[in-house]
Amino acid sequence: MKDLNKVRNIGISAHIDSGKTTLTERILFYTQRIHAIHEVRGKDGVGAKMDSMELEKERGITIASAATYCDWKGHAINIIDTPGHVDFTIEVERALRVLDGAVLILCSVGGVQSQSITVNRQMTRYRVPRLAFINKCDRTGANPEKIIGQLRDKLSLNAVAIQVPIGLEAEMEGVVDLVKMKAVYFEGPNGDTIREADIPANLKDECDAKREELLDAASMFSDDLMEAILEGEPTEEMIMDAIRKGTLALELTPVLVGTAYKNKGVQSLLDAVNNYLPCPTDVENVALDLDKNEEEHKVTNNGSDPLIALAFKLEDGRYGQLTYVRTYQGTIKKGDAIVNTRTGKKVKVGRLVRMHSDEMEDIEETGSGDIVALFGVDCASGDTFTDGKNNFSMSSMHIPEPVISLSITPVDNKAQVNMSKALNRFTKEDPTFKTFVDAETNETIISGMGELHLEVYIERMKREYAAEVEVGAPQVAYRETITQRAEFNYSHKKQTGGSGQFGRVAGYMEPFEDGDYEFVDSIVGGSIPREFISSCDKGFQKSLAKGSQIGSPVTGVRCVINDGAAHAVDSSDVAFQLAAVGAFKEGFAKAKPVILEPIMKVAVEVPTEFQGAVMGSLNQRRGMIVGTSEEDNYTVVEAEVPLSEMFGYSTDLRSQTQGKAEFTMEFATYRQVPKSVAEELVAKAQKKDKK
Amino acid sequence: MLKIELSEKNPIRLLKSDAQGKTDALRMGLVMARAGLGKTAILVQIALDSLLNDKQVIHVSIGQSLDKTKLWYDDMFKDIAKACNLENVNETYMEIMRNRMIMTFNESDFSRARLEERLTDLIQQNVIKPSCIVVDGFDFAGADHQMLADLREMMESLGVQGWFSATCHRDDERVSKAGVPAPCHEVDDLFDIIVLLKPISGKECLSLNLLKAASGVSGKQLQLDPGSLMVRENC
Known part of the structure; x- marks a missing residue:
């Protein structure tokens, strides 16, 4: 049996293109799990080990996380490689749920980007202790110091360098380990020969200052270290112990530097994983006992x-x-x-x-x-x-609801069979990807977390299952809700031969902010017999599936029944369900119903000279500009934009900015649509109904 | 309470306009206090007052993240809405926040030229036309008279009211003739109104001492409740 102190379950999370797949590849190489290095977009056509899906290799991005393990200096390390795009966030969330620690990879030029913020938020949600690795220090414009500042300012992490790079950009030679106060060089064709040496004279002052900073930060977590600092030179073990304590408490984020592509700094990162990230017993995990009321x-x-x-x-x-x-x-x-x-x-x-x-x-x-x-x-x-x-x-995992859907139609019978197989697999694998058949149009609808999310599944259907499909226009998942309290009093009567139907349901509905729906039974005196109370609830729930405005699901409604009537012979479960449906319809119409639409948090990273144009175009898309942050010659524009206005945005953005801008978006909230848009939607729904 | 009533009853208006409610006499205002006493809260309330009057505001945040600054607005608006029992809270929030834009800068990147370039760009693109700019986190210790004079000139040319915050320190005893403490003691002539937040002995509240006031600005004593960080006429 393994010694649990020597097990590390870690994730590697970061912004797209920050080089995490390349880093994983190097880790596998140095831990001798693979015997040759293949680049993500390498000329040898093999692709990186962790990008095993054909589509991933082609696009150079990781879509599904793959799991692997390796051994490093007597420690067993399980690694989950996670995707970088926000549309695949469920993969990141799932990985974080089961991991004990994580490495947050940042590009030394791009720094903290919007996806890093999302990933960091998720890590905080699941209380995952983390290390930061500033990768790509060989790139022109590399500035690890700036990135450490961003980790502090933008991610509110207590980020402290435990290494200083020896040279930057093309001149990066190695790192200085601030705990050991030694220079570390990675030599040989694949950087696998490690040579320790004295700190270069030109870096001595900088390293002394940085070590001081490190000791200051680490001593907050260890009285022994604090005393040792006051009394003289603290030992390596004391410093490492304090850094580990701070990291496990999520109050310190040690920062390492390197360039995976140029094979520098990866082995030091593995050492840091062993030294500073938690083993399974360091992390408190809780199960719910279903026999003891959870x-x-x-x-x-x-x-x-x-x-x-x-x-x-x-x-x-x-x-x-x-x-x-x-x-x-x-x-x-x-x-x-x-x-x-x-x-x-x-x-x-x-x-x-x-x-x-x-x-x-x-x-x-x-x-x-x-x-x-x-x-x-x-x-x-x-x-x-x-x-x-x-x-x-x-405990259950946090799974976001899909916000976008589109119809797919198989081109022939063979595609129809294959499509079913593919959808069956995808929906099992990915809880944010859903599918159903629209009862009215008989079309197959798929829904997910963004355009790219659905695009990837359509592409996978085609490649892996030979299921060619025609794709309809994307549809936004609208919702309907009410804005004020309204009374209802509805009688359902049917007397057309055979046994009759009778049920009267009275009460009120009101906005409910804490969830989608609540049913309250305030009947006194038995005006509705006990056995039909649940029928009323069922009737209301049926009504929630389709609002009267545009036929979208209804959310945020509390239905309270306080009166009613029954007939000794004609009342039945069905009669009360139908009465509740009628009552809901009556109340809903009076409760000032509105349409809600999904609002996306959009972050556009753009060269500053284009920021005005980008904001103008977001405004035109009914976006609310939250603000801008300046970073050298780049500006990040943050806005909240309705999803329905975001289709085709990437093309527009490219043409506005000569292809120099990037954007990410994630679901933020549901918000009421403006009156003019609501009228349009209602008219469209009515037209569709007439057809 | 309706939005209009809320803005009429807002005590912060006493700082921003003269007895007739006009704001023309006031081009630049300054809120000073020691660290952590509530300067940002006052600037946000000044901005919210403009927003509740359907005016557009740019909040320039130097050295603070966008999310943190946004959170200030969200929290202060929520508190105000709750305290005043505001009707249509969500609608009002959406309506006024459309008129606010936050711009964040690193301390080292901020300059008048840079700010002016951004503002001009936004105005030309019809993205926003602010009537009030609040600047939080400006480094007065590292700025000279000319730099502030430039910023004042920029506010004048754009026709906006500008509000700044500055941190003063207990151990720095330099003061101007008007009693304005360092680091703003040499630039006090450039501000039309200067407010110093000070603890009131024996009370939990802080007073908003008017060290300098534009003509016509009410001298009425305002206070800051340190619990809610709300400005009130009587704590």
Whole structure:
């Protein structure tokens, strides 16, 4: 059994193109998991190890996170490579949920960008201790000092350098380790020969000053270190211990520098992962005991305790269905029967493997705190497995609702069959990707987190399943809600032969800010018999599916019933459901209904000379400019823009800025549409209904 | 309460306009205090007053992030709306925030030329036409008289009212003839109104002492509630 103190479950997260896949490639090379280095967009056509999906290799971005592991100086490191684009954020969130620590990669030129802010926020949400690695120090304009400032200002991290680069841009030779106060050079064709030397004379003063800063920051977490500093020279162990304490408490972010592409600084980063990031026992994880009213249970990380494992990722690849799991306590052995808490089903572990991107290695047993993959286990992402003796569930993951949808139509029968297979797999793998058949138009609708998110799935359908589809125009997920309280009193009567139907439902509806829907039963005196109360609730819930304005789902409504009437013979479940539907319709019309639309937080990074034009165009798209931040010759414009106005924005932006601007967007909130737009939407919906 | 009533009752108006409600006499204002007493809160309330009067505002934040600055507005607006029982809170919020733009600069990157270039660009592109600019975090210790005079000239040429914040230090005893403490003691002639936030002995509130006032600006004593950071006529 592994010593848990020597296990690290880490994620590598960052902005797109900050070089995290290249860094992972180098890590695998130095830990001897691979024997040759292939670049992300390399001429050898092999592509980087972690970018195993064909589409990823072609676009040079990571789409699905792949898991791998390696050994470094006696420590077992499980690495999840996570995607850089906001549209694939669920992948980042899932990875962070099961990881104990993370490395935040930043480009030494681009620095903290909007995606880094999103990722950092997610890391904070899941309380993931992190290291920062300022990569690409060989690039022209590299400025690690500036990036450390950004980590402090923009991400509010207590970022402290533990290394100083020796030279920058083309002259970067190595790093100075501020803990050991030694220069470290990475020599040989692949930078695998490490040579320690004295600090170059020209850097001595800078390093002394930086070390002072480091000691100041680290001493906040260790009285021993503080005393040692006052008394004389502190030891390396004391400094490292204090940095580790600060990092685990999420109050210190050690910053390392290097250039993965030029093979410098990667081994030092691995040392820092071992030294400063937590092992599974350093992190407190909590499971919910379903037998004890979801009482919190702190997982023990003990291999001999009953099993608790979380399935955090599914993949349906060439080896069949793979389920990535993280064990929190207990062990899983090949041949074990484990129980899915959600379904109560017992499943047998046929094969247990350790994944290395798209290759794998069979193992017999996994210990507590480990990340491995199971074969042929039917479950959904986020399911908890136990050994059946307990009924635990790991807390559920935060899954955002899709904000954009489009219709897809297969071009022929063969494509139809393949499309179904593809959709079945994708929806199982990715909870933010949903699909359904529109009952009215009979079209298949797919919905997700952004244009690129859906584009990638359509492309994957075509490539991996040969499912050619025609794509409709993107549709925004509108919602309807009410803005004021309104009374209803509706009687449903039907007397057309046979047994009649009767039910009267009275009460009021009002805006409900804490959720989508609430039903309140305030009936006194039994005006509606007990057995029909739930029928009223069902009727209201049915009505929520389709608002009367444009047929979008209704949210934010509290329905209160306080009166009604029933008939001894004619009242039934159906009659009260229909009465509630009628009552909802009546109340909704009087409650000043409005249409809500998804608002996206858009960040455009643009050369300053184009900022006016960019803001003008965001304004034209009904955007609300929140503000601008200046960074050298670049300006980041932040705005809140309705999603419906963002289609085709990338093309517009390119032409406005000669292709020099980049933008990211993520869902922010739902907000009421302006009157003119609402009228247009209503007219459009009415036209569609008439057809 | 409706938006219009809220803006009429806002005590901060006593600083920004004369008895007739005119703001022409006031080109540049300054809020001074020791660190952490509530300068940003006052600047945000000054900006919110303009916003509630349907005027456009640019908030220049030097050395502070966009998110933090936005949070100031969100929190102060929420507090004001709650305290005054404002009707149509969400609608009003959306309406007024459309008229606000935050510009953040690094301390080392900020200059009059740079700010003017940005502002002119935005005005020409019809993105915003501010009537008030608040500048938070300006480094008075590193600025000279000429630099401030340039900024005043810029405010005049754009026809806007400018408000600055400055941090004074307990151990720096330099003061101007008018009693304006360092680091603004040599530039006090460039401001039409200067407010110094000071603790009131025996009270939790801070007083907004008018060290200099434009003609016609009400001398009425305002106070800052340190709990809510709201300016009030009586704490």
